[in-house]
Amino acid sequence: GNSVTQMEGPVTLSEEAFLTINCTYTATGYPSLFWYVQYPGEGLQLLLKATKADDKGSNKGFEATYRKETTSFHLEKGSVQVSDSAVYFCALSDPGGADGLTFGKGTHLIIQP
Amino acid sequence: DGGITQSPKYLFRKEGQNVTLSCEQNLNHDAMYWYRQDPGQGLRLIYYSQIVNDFQKGDIAEGYSVSREKKESFPLTVTSAQKNPTAFYLCASSSSGTIIYQPQHFGDGTRLSIL
Numbered sequence: 314g315n316s317v318t319q320m321e322g323p324v325t326l327s328e329e330a331f332l333t334i335n336c337t338y339t340a341t342g343y344p345s346l347f348w349y350v351q352y353p354g355e356g357l358q359l360l361l362k363a364t365k366a367d368d369k370g371s372n373k374g375f376e377a378t379y380r381k382e383t384t385s386f387h388l389e390k391g392s393v394q395v396s397d398s399a400v401y402f403c404a405l406s407d408p409g410g411a412d413g414l415t416f417g418k419g420t421h422l423i424i425q426p
Numbered sequence: 427d428g429g430i431t432q433s434p435k436y437l438f439r440k441e442g443q444n445v446t447l448s449c450e451q452n453l454n455h456d457a458m459y460w461y462r463q464d465p466g467q468g469l470r471l472i473y474y475s476q477i478v479n480d481f482q483k484g485d486i487a488e489g490y491s492v493s494r495e496k497k498e499s500f501p502l503t504v505t506s507a508q509k510n511p512t513a514f515y516l517c518a519s520s521s522s523g524t525i526i527y528q529p530q531h532f533g534d535g536t537r538l539s540i541l
Contacts, residue, residue: 317468347529351530356430356532377501387466402468406528413459413484414517416468 315340319403319417327425328392334388334420336377336403344405346370346379346386347414351400359389360401398424432517432533433436438541439504439511449517456521458500459530462486463514470491472515475500504538512540529541 320335345364347423349357361370366381377388386403400421404414430451439445451458457476462467471484475494490526491506494500500519514537518530 349532354534355532356432357518358532359529362529404468413461413471413474414469416470418468419467 314422315344315405315407317403317405317417319401319420320421322400322421324420324424325423328395329392330424332388332390332393332397332422334401334403334422335423336386336388336417338384338386338403338405340384340405340407342407343381344365344407347404347406348375348377348386349402349416349418351402353399355404356400358368387414393422395424395426398422399408430517430519430531430533432515432536434536435534437538439538440541442506444503444505445538447504447538449500449502449516450535451498451500451517451531451533452517453521453531454497455519455531455534456497457519457528458494459520460484460490460492460500460502461516461518463516463535464525469516474504492519511538512517513538 316339318337347362348360350360351357361372363370363379375390400419402419403417412416433448459474460472463469464471470486473492491503516535517533520528520530
């Protein structure tokens, strides 16, 4: 079956630090990969996506590259802000298609001023 | 603005009672989903529907039921058979086409608690 593994949190960084949140996956086929962000008390918002190997998704200064050889989709940002504090979820969509997304457990990011 | 509306935001259930969570979307999406989120865990799929009048069980469907009588609506009923219903429930939708490429759009969730 499919699975997504993220680094455990919380991750605490100072403002303007470099961010990496690791994500690796297991899939039976060739999935699409997503990062979602969840702010307190809210639903999930799509942050970025990649649909094939070597694709780079980017949005709001965040980037992630689809690495098929290492089955990874690590999230990075060069300089984080306090407003980036949230829970980040890595997810995949199976090529079988129909049955929703498979999520990692989420990484709680805390940015201190 | 187009989006997904979940109601109520907070819901309390007594023992042995069924409750229904509402999910409405005006994005003209064909596919809709219900997820359950527990503290420190990712989202787990309860039910999904690709078209009107059709739906499929997800990974944790026991104790839940759904209907899809209209394209824009996908209500979830938490029945008394669900022994541990306290959780945050999220509804999502996605457009048609090649499902694998389509991101899902989420509502703001309903937090269900047992009295």
